[in-house]
Amino acid sequence: MSTSSFSCLLLRTLMTFFFLVPFTSSISFRFPSFDPNSTTLFYEGDASVFNGAIQMNDYEYFARNGRITYSHRVPIWDSATQRLTRLTDFTTHFVFSITTLGNPIYGHGLVFYRAAPDFDTPQNSNGGFLGMFNTTTLGTPSRNQIVTVEFDTYVNTPWDPPVPHTGICVNTLASVKYLPWNISLHNGFKANAWVDYSSS
Numbered sequence: 001m002s003t004s005s006f007s008c009l010l011l012r013t014l015m016t017f018f019f020l021v022p023f024t025s026s027i028s029f030r031f032p033s034f035d036p037n038s039t040t041l042f043y044e045g046d047a048s049v050f051n052g053a054i055q056m057n058d059y060e061y062f063a064r065n066g067r068i069t070y071s072h073r074v075p076i077w078d079s080a081t082q083r084l085t086r087l088t089d090f091t092t093h094f095v096f097s098i099t100t101l102g103n104p105i106y107g108h109g110l111v112f113y114r115a116a117p118d119f120d121t122p123q124n125s126n127g128g129f130l131g132m133f134n135t136t137t138l139g140t141p142s143r144n145q146i147v148t149v150e151f152d153t154y155v156n157t158p159w160d161p162p163v164p165h166t167g168i169c170v171n172t173l174a175s176v177k178y179l180p181w182n183i184s185l186h187n188g189f190k191a192n193a194w195v196d197y198s199s200s
Ligand SMILES: *[C@@H]1O[C@H](CO)[C@@H](O)[C@H](O)[C@H]1NC(C)=O
Pocket: 035, 036, 037
């Protein structure tokens, strides 16, 4: 997961996370609270544990992002058969809260993503790039192998729809599907998100 904020924009995210691949030899993990010393998750950028939740970005500064990643590989591709494995199917549930801290201008958002194990937060990927892309990588979607579910509080033209939204994106920042989602109507509330995927 990744968040990003830019100048004048304040955003705070707290989260618990649950990921389950519901098949034989499945992988599942659950974090009812977070331990800063855990080796199961990598905390990067601003992401740090605060009262058992993860504070994704440091709202006292601008243009920041944070990222947490599961430290073990989750197999989705069977190289022997050259097919997606049954483990491709997954379900996740996570809880988060975003507050604008009363600021009239705020951003940018929270992203749940799946990518190759060597995917790093690109340089210059703050703000509307949501910590996932920069101008270079956004220009070559065919080279990206990233699926995201975004909770995007700020409209960035040209790629965003005309409203703050939650959307699904494949290899780029433009949503394949989206629904309007206005954080100012849910400011500081606890949000529950479920992301399920079926390969069949
Ligand atoms: C994490 O490890 C540090 C250093 O060993 C220790 O001081 C701290 O209490 C640990 N925190 C938790 C939540 O276990």
